Amino acid sequence: MSKHTGRRQRWMRHDARMYSCAFGKVAYQQDGWYSLLDYKIRLPSEREAGLPSWQMHSQRLGPFKRSRNAMIALEREMTFLKNRHGADILFGDQLWAGA
Numbered sequence: 001m002s003k004h005t006g007r008r009q010r011w012m013r014h015d016a017r018m019y020s021c022a023f024g025k026v027a028y029q030q031d032g033w034y035s036l037l038d039y040k041i042r043l044p045s046e047r048e049a050g051l052p053s054w055q056m057h058s059q060r061l062g063p064f065k066r067s068r069n070a071m072i073a074l075e076r077e078m079t080f081l082k083n084r085h086g087a088d089i090l091f092g093d094q095l096w097a098g099a
Contacts, residue, residue: 011071019067023078023092026070032063035074039081042088054090 011019017028024037040054061077064070081089 007068007071019071021071021074021092023094024074026067026074028067030063033065033067033070034060034062035064035070035077036060037074037077038092039078040090041085 011021011026013019019026024035026033026035028034037059038057039059040056043053043055045052059077061073062070064073078091082091
């Protein structure tokens with residue numbers, strides 16, 4: 001996530017228990033705030049000329065006392081995964097964009 005845009009600009013509040021951004025959600029569940037992150041990782045093809053396959057993953061981080069802490073945890077986890085997998089990972093809205 002870019003440090004040049006504020007958290008209020010990156011995150012949209014749906015109601016008192018749900019926030020979302022283009023890459024994930026933060027929800028109040030079971031007396032705590034949780035980060036909900038869905039992503040796909042591209043797996044190498046088994047054959048040289050074959051198409052690569054995608055493996056779906058979901059993570060639930062938490063509980064946190066504040067929604068802000070859950071937002072930061074989601075952004076950190078997303079940055080970690082992006083640094084680890086590079087162009088071979090898709091998050092949130094990218095999953096359904098046809099890429």
